[in-house]
Each structure stands twice: as structure tokens, then as C-alpha cells.
Amino acid sequence: MSPIGLLYGVAFLSTLVTGQALVGPAACATLKSSLSNVEVINSILHPDFISSRYTYWNSRQSSYTPSCIFYPTSAQDISTAIKVIRTTGSRFAIKAGGHNPNDFFSSVDQGVLIDLKKMNGKSYDAETTLATYEPGNKFGDLYEFYAPLGRTVVGARLAGVGTGLALSGGLSFISPQYGMACDSFRSLEIVLPSGEIVTASPESNPDLFFASRGGGGNAYGVVTKYTVQSRPAGQFFAGNIFYLFEQTLDVLDAINNFAAYNTDPKASIIGTYEKLPTPDLTLNLDEFIIIFLVYDGPDAGDAFQNFTSIPSFLNTMSIKTYPEVTNMPAPMSGELSRGANTFRVAVQRVHGTAVHDVYANWNAWAESHKGDYFLISLDFQPVAKSLTDASNAYEGGNAMQMPEGPWMWINYLITLPPLTTAANYKRIQASFKAMVEAIPNAKGLPLFINDASFDQNPLETYGGYETLKIAKAKYDPEGFFSSKTGGWKFT
Ligand SMILES: Cc1cc2nc3c(=O)[nH]c(=O)nc-3n(C[C@H](O)[C@H](O)[C@H](O)COP(=O)(O)OP(=O)(O)OC[C@H]3O[C@@H](n4cnc5c(N)ncnc54)[C@H](O)[C@@H]3O)c2cc1C
Numbered sequence: 300m301s302p303i304g305l306l307y308g309v310a311f312l313s314t315l316v317t318g319q320a321l322v323g324p325a326a327c328a329t330l331k332s333s334l335s336n337v338e339v340i341n342s343i344l345h346p347d348f349i350s351s352r353y354t355y356w357n358s359r360q361s362s363y364t365p366s367c368i369f370y371p372t373s374a375q376d377i378s379t380a381i382k383v384i385r386t387t388g389s390r391f392a393i394k395a396g397g398h399n400p401n402d403f404f405s406s407v408d409q410g411v412l413i414d415l416k417k418m419n420g421k422s423y424d425a426e427t428t429l430a431t432y433e434p435g436n437k438f439g440d441l442y443e444f445y446a447p448l449g450r451t452v453v454g455a456r457l458a459g460v461g462t463g464l465a466l467s468g469g470l471s472f473i474s475p476q477y478g479m480a481c482d483s484f485r486s487l488e489i490v491l492p493s494g495e496i497v498t499a500s501p502e503s504n505p506d507l508f509f510a511s512r513g514g515g516g517n518a519y520g521v522v523t524k525y526t527v528q529s530r531p532a533g534q535f536f537a538g539n540i541f542y543l544f545e546q547t548l549d550v551l552d553a554i555n556n557f558a559a560y561n562t563d564p565k566a567s568i569i570g571t572y573e574k575l576p577t578p579d580l581t582l583n584l585d586e587f588i589i590i591f592l593v594y595d596g597p598d599a600g601d602a603f604q605n606f607t608s609i610p611s612f613l614n615t616m617s618i619k620t621y622p623e624v625t626n627m628p629a630p631m632s633g634e635l636s637r638g639a640n641t642f643r644v645a646v647q648r649v650h651g652t653a654v655h656d657v658y659a660n661w662n663a664w665a666e667s668h669k670g671d672y673f674l675i676s677l678d679f680q681p682v683a684k685s686l687t688d689a690s691n692a693y694e695g696g697n698a699m700q701m702p703e704g705p706w707m708w709i710n711y712l713i714t715l716p717p718l719t720t721a722a723n724y725k726r727i728q729a730s731f732k733a734m735v736e737a738i739p740n741a742k743g744l745p746l747f748i749n750d751a752s753f754d755q756n757p758l759e760t761y762g763g764y765e766t767l768k769i770a771k772a773k774y775d776p777e778g779f780f781s782s783k784t785g786g787w788k789f790t
């Protein structure tokens with residue numbers, strides 16, 4: 300049967316039997332016949348299938364079984380695949396780096412998984428200083444590629460994260476200088492839900508360009524190429540300082556003072572509080588504080604003095620390359636942290652007691668729920684005025700329409716113990732959610748979608764939300780992406 304005949308047959312079948320268990324395999328069969336030169340794997344034992352399925356940062360996503368995994372190598376492949384999938388009525392998912400922890404954002408059960416990992420081209424134009432990369436790269440691959448050229452792109456603070464980060468904003472160590480990752484976008488190639496391949500830029504489809512600058516992935520189409528303003532990158536003075544919890548209150552003050560008073564855009568931090576499940580009453584080694592301190596340049600002056608003056612048990616500050624900066628902390632790695640991970644986000648202002656209230660509330664929950672997690676962490680991420688100025692200086696600002704800094708995004712991470720039962724999973728998640736919600740967010744600030752749980756409705760907090768809704772209705776008019784893949788909801 301010709302691919303077209305098969306398409307009609309499958310469309311007919313899907314109206315009779317709506318079960319995803321039937322339309323998923325049907326979509327895969329049609330993909331195979333219409334794109335005979337592209338890899339479509341449906342054996343769950345195939346090494347590629349295994350590697351795509353088991354490289355989610357939230358291991359829960361690996362429990363879902365796609366009907367097949369499709370590895371496009373071009374925008375044209377994706378265009379054909381999108382048309383086939385739409386005709387069959389199958390569910391699908393788009394996977395870049397697989398770090399989004401939310402169910403079905405980049406995973407699918409009994410549908411087509413589009414794994415972008417073979418689209419890993421990258422280039423640099425020395426004349427324009429623009430960098431171009433495809434979506435299958437991890438940011439670490441990009442940093443390694445651009446570092447010998449003395450350049451980098453604005454992206455993840457940990458090398459293992461994928462490019463989906465940028466479509467949802469993207470907070471980088473160099474963001475206080477250049478804004479969010481999406482603020483460096485100059486032009487995007489996008490396969491629309493219709494299958495049409497278009498360019499989004501300030502001149503071409505500007506509404507799509509706006510929505511793609513922080514409005515989230517898998518909503519308006521599939522981005523197949525990013526052209527971005529590259530940034531200079533040479534020597535960094537950077538490292539981690541590890542403290543015991545005895546220093547909690549002093550370190551909290553240092554984080555808050557940094558967020559409130561630091562005015563040097565080359566200085567950037569993340570402050571993280573971590574707890575392990577085992578009570579350890581003698582040495583208190585079940586809990587520790589890790590601060591990430593990054594200065595763009597070899598001499599940080601006194602930017603980090605409020606941290607270095609507090610007694611610590613390990614300090615790894617040294618001159619580093621940008622790839623080294625994004626592989627901190629040295630003894631650990633973002634990739635080792637795969638597990639039953641979920642995120643929740645909060646936002647607070649930095650003048651007042653919010654940071655202390657957030658910590659006390661989190662600490663009380665963590666201490667009274669020792670058996671309920673494998674790891675729990677609380678991350679403070681300052682958003683400087685220089686960052687929001689940089690965001691707002693480009694093309695009228697991004698999808699968040701960032702209110703003037705300083706303020707702070709707070710990321711709550713919980714890793715559930717391996718083998719948590721379904722009933723316990725529900726109970727722990729509900730209790731964790733209630734803990735986060737016990738401290739109300741500051742009004743008028745956006746909830747960062749890269750750190751948000753699916754149920755937090757973060758897009759509604761964006762200054763550009765009404766514009767995003769219009770773009771969503773225009774570019775996904777039949778609600779194909781809304782109904783057939785996961786992602787943020789538009790109400
Ligand atoms: C260890 C770790 C470190 C992190 N560090 C940072 C950080 O420093 N800064 C920060 O801002 N965030 C950070 N995050 C959050 C991170 O940005 C999000 O988890 C993001 O969704 C990851 O993107 P990804 O490509 O790896 O994941 P994926 O799950 O593959 O993709 C994320 C979402 O985008 C969609 N998508 C991806 N590519 C495309 C495309 N080309 N076209 C259309 N849709 C697409 C996917 O369908 C999915 O819904 C971190 C997360 C983890 C787990």
C-alpha cells in the first residue's frame with residue numbers, strides 16, 4: 300500500500316478504534332514506510348531504544364513505553380513525521396535533553412517519541428559572531444565546541460541539560476550580563492503543527508518569535524535550528540563552597556545580601572541546601588550547603604567576600620574554563636542525579652525575611668519526613684536587575700516580560716526513594732506541594748517554567764501570557780499539540 304493509502308486507512312481506523320494502543324503502532328508503521336531512510340525503532344530491546352528511554356533525568360519517565368522512537372536528521376523529516384502523526388491521531392512527544400521532570404513533557408506512552416539527538420549540528424560565523432546550533436545538542440557539547448573560539452552561548456549551568464531549556468527562558472551563570480538564554484535568540488527555524496517549515500525572527504513571524512522566547516517548547520511547533528548571539532568566554536574564577544548546616548543562617552544572609560546588593564553583572568551564584576534521608580545526629584553529615592560561585596573573569600574582586608568570610612569545609616574556587624564551570628561541583632555531576640525527581644518553583648523578593656521563612660518551612664518538612672525522600676534540596680537563584688534590564692532591552696522583552704530585579708527564583712527538588720509505592724508517591728507529592736504552598740509567592744513576579752511542576756500554571760504569571768495565547772491559537776489552531784503531547788496548559 301502506498302504511504303498515502305496507508306494514511307487514509309489509518310485515519311479511518313483511528314475513528315473506529317480510538318485506543319492509543321492501536322494508533323501508536325499504526326503511526327509508527329506509516330512513519331517507517333514514508334521515511335524509509337530515517338531510523339524508526341520499535342524494539343524495546345534495541346540499544347538506541349534503551350538509551351532514549353533511560354536517559355530521562357526523572358526516572359519515572361522511563362517507565363513509559365513509546366510505540367516507536369523516531370530519530371529525525373532534518374527539519375524535513377520532522378515535517379513529514381508531524382503530518383503522519385496528525386493524520387493517525389496518535390500521541391507523541393518531542394525529546395531534546397530529557398531533563399524536564401514533568402510527565403509526558405518529553406515522554407510518551409504508546410505513541411511516537413521524536414528524539415532529536417541526531418540533529419546535533421553547530422557552527423560559528425566569525426564575521427557576525429552569530430552561533431547556530433541544532434536542538435539535539437546538550438549545552439555541554441556546545442560549550443566545548445565554542446570555547447576554543449573564545450565564545451559561548453547562553454545556556455544551562457550544568458553541561459548535561461538539553462536545548463529545551465532555552466525555549467523556556469534558560470537561566471545561565473552569564474545571564475546577569477546577557478539576560479536569559481532566549482534573549483540571545485536571533486532567528487529560529489520551526490516546524491509548525493501544520494508541518495510547514497518557517498523562520499521566526501523579529502522580521503518573520505514575530506509573534507511566533509516572541510512566543511518562542513521563553514513561552515515553552517512543544518506548544519507552537521518543533522524548533523529545528525537556533526541562531527543566537529554568541530558571547531565572549533575566556534577565564535572564569537569559579538567553584539563551590541561547601542558549608543555545614545551550622546552556618547545556615549549566616550549563609551542565608553549572604554545569599555540574600557548578594558541578591559539584594561551585588562551590582563557586578565559578572566558575578567553569579569546559586570545557593571543550595573541539601574539533605575539526605577538518614578538522620579545523622581553525631582556529625583550532621585546528612586545535610587550540607589553547596590554554593591556555586593561564578594565570576595566571568597580571572598579576578599572576582601570582593602564580589603564573593605560575604606561567602607568566603609564564613610567558615611566552610613571545602614572551597615574549590617580556582618581559574619576555570621567555561622566547560623569546567625558547567626561541570627561543577629567537581630566530585631558530583633548533574634547526570635549522577637537521575638532518579639524519581641520532581642521540581643516545584645517559588646518566587647520571592649529579596650528585601651525582607653522571605654528567604655529565612657522559606658528555609659525554616661522547608662527544613663521543618665524535611666526533618667519531619669525523613670523516610671519520604673532520597674534527596675531533597677532547596678535552591679536559591681538570584682535574578683539581578685542587570686539580568687532583567689538585559690532581557691527587556693531586546694525586542695521589547697521576552698515572554699515573561701520580566702519585572703525589574705532584584706528578586707529570586709527558588710527551586711524545590713525532591714527525589715523519592717527507589718521503589719516508592721504508587722500510594723506513597725501520591726501522599727508524598729501532596730504533602731511536598733502543601734509545604735511549598737505554605738509560603739505564598741511574592742505578587743507580580745513570574746514563576747519560572749523551567750523549574751515548575753505541571754500543576755503550578757506558571758504561564759499565567761507571565762506578562763506576555765495574553766500574547767502567548769493568541770500565538771498558540773494561531774499556530775496550533777486545531778489544538779493538535781495541546782491534545783496529543785504534554786506541556787503547559789493554556790486556559
Ligand atoms: C540537572 C538539571 C539542571 C538544570 N539547570 C538549569 C539551568 O541552569 N537553567 C535553567 O534555566 N534550567 C535548568 N534546568 C531546568 C531545565 O531547563 C528544564 O528541565 C528543561 O526542560 C530541560 O530541557 P531539556 O532539553 O533537557 O529537556 P526535554 O525534557 O527534552 O525538553 C523540555 C521541554 O521542551 C520541549 N522541547 C525540547 N526541545 C524542543 C524543540 N526543539 N522544539 C519544541 N519543543 C522542544 C520538550 O518537548 C519538553 O516539553 C535544569 C534541570 C536539571 C534536571
Ligand SMILES: *[C@@H]1O[C@H](CO)[C@@H](O)[C@H](O)[C@H]1NC(C)=O
Pocket residue numbers: 556557560561601602603604605
Ligand atoms: C555583603 O553584605 C553586606 C551586608 O552585610 C552588604 O552591604 C554588601 O553589599 C554585601 N557585599 C556584596 C559584594 O554583595
